[in-house]
Amino acid sequence: DTEVTQTPKHLVMGMTNKKSLKCEQHMGHRAMYWYKQKAKKPPELMFVYSYEKLSINESVPSRFSPECPNSSLLNLHLHALQPEDSALYLCASSQDLAEAFFGQGTRLTVV
């Protein structure tokens, strides 16, 4: 199984809402990532978890809060987002220097 599963596929939320994005992998990978991708741009790194600990935070605003409950799961909690946060949010996992596997992404629209 080389799959990274993200839910939901699409999400529309208001600026006062709280929502969560979920990511799951069963490949035993110890590194998991959140990337943000705007239209016609490459993915931008947000967070890196290594062995379930937050290792890199790319100066992401506090309205984005990551969580790694166990080695297979990665969440991204969203609160008080702005319309400019609308984007495709991609989860990925990798082991050592092997390739990263990406999920299909969550298309987020903030209204």
Place this chain on the structure above:
Amino acid sequence: GDSVTQMEGPVTLSEEAFLTINCTYTATGYPSLFWYVQYPGEGLQLLLKATKADDKGSNKGFEATYRKETTSFHLEKGSVQVSDSAVYFCALSERGSTLGRLYFGRGTQLTVWP
């Protein structure tokens, strides 16, 4: 710091034409190199990879060779198909504190016409 420079697009080709997408990189160490492909509305899929100098990655008719002397990893395909229409990203990752994070090029939109 690490970075990837990818040729500007978009690239428009007729079916069965030859494809080259140029990619060069800057890295402080000895990176692994990747090409990812993104179809409309989807996530990124690994197309091919190379982990050391002179390695050739290949998949689905696409090839790229890790050239340390020219710091390049150009993507090629001898005969493109309409189904190859997508955005292609060149990327690198390094050891150490970067924890396998990927540095992406800007992406190149490829459109293949029948």
